[in-house]
Amino acid sequence: AQSVTQPDARVTVSEGASLQLRCKYSYFGTPYLFWYVQYPRQGLQLLLKYYPGDPVVQGVNGFEAEFSKSNSSFHLRKASVHWSDWAVYFCAFQGTGSKLSFGKGAKLTVSP
Amino acid sequence: NAGVIQTPRHKVTGKGQEATLWCEPISGHSAVFWYRQTIVQGLEFLTYFRNQAPIDDSGMPKERFSAQMPNQSHSTLKIQSTQPQDSAVYLCASSLGGTGGVRKTLYFGSGTRLTVL
Numbered sequence: 001a002q003s004v005t006q007p008d009a010r011v012t013v014s015e016g017a018s019l020q021l022r023c024k025y026s027y028f029g030t031p032y033l034f035w036y037v038q039y040p041r042q043g044l045q046l047l048l049k050y051y052p053g054d055p056v057v058q059g060v061n062g063f064e065a066e067f068s069k070s071n072s073s074f075h076l077r078k079a080s081v082h083w084s085d086w087a088v089y090f091c092a093f094q095g096t097g098s099k100l101s102f103g104k105g106a107k108l109t110v111s112p
Numbered sequence: 113n114a115g116v117i118q119t120p121r122h123k124v125t126g127k128g129q130e131a132t133l134w135c136e137p138i139s140g141h142s143a144v145f146w147y148r149q150t151i152v153q154g155l156e157f158l159t160y161f162r163n164q165a166p167i168d169d170s171g172m173p174k175e176r177f178s179a180q181m182p183n184q185s186h187s188t189l190k191i192q193s194t195q196p197q198d199s200a201v202y203l204c205a206s207s208l209g210g211t212g213g214v215r216k217t218l219y220f221g222s223g224t225r226l227t228v229l
Binding site for chain 2: 034045090098099100103
């Protein structure tokens with residue numbers, strides 16, 4: 001089945017520390033992958049997207065993600081987390097149709 | 113560009129009442145998607161339209177839920193005889209219309225929080 005899995009439901013990182021949020025996908029072909037962020041009581045905002053090409057994609061606010069076909073992964077990274085990054089992060093998969101299938105999300109808490 | 117606009121932001125209904133949620137897509141976008149978000153189920157796809165035509169409603173509950181897109185500037189999601197389990201955040205998204213396997217990015221509105229008492 002086509003899907004994405006986010007194994008870490010809750011992540012706590014100190015402000016200024018680096019961050020990695022994991023995403024694993026299951027798809028026979030080449031997936032189109034996205035990371036969205038949801039701040040409290042807001043909709044989903046696009047952080048970055050992977051369309052087949054360069055495996056490392058840059059997003060907004062210093063986020064980047066790396067696609068790995070061998071590991072079926074699309075992990076999100078940030079070198080230095082800011083308190084304003086406190087939010088829920090969703091990995092999403094887009095197959096041959098246009099709709100997105102989302103992971104369960106990772107709630108990021110930033111500690112002082 | 114105002115982005116995807118959803119109204120109302122919050123709606124409270126009594127059990128058995130009807131709820132209509134509105135979505136205005138980004139101008140020029142021809143695809144509109146509806147999702148439901150709950151703590152337990154996460155983000156669930158409901159339905160989507162391209163050029164106002166229904167393309168995929170595989171996520172819509174078979175009873176009480178319906179969606180329409182009467183023109184290119186808005187879509188509605190209607191829930192008849194609302195039940196407490198319908199309480200959720202309903203998100204609308206739009207994209208440029210991709211056909212023939214071309215995938216386009218979805219842009220989301222802020223959602224409508226529906227509470228059924």
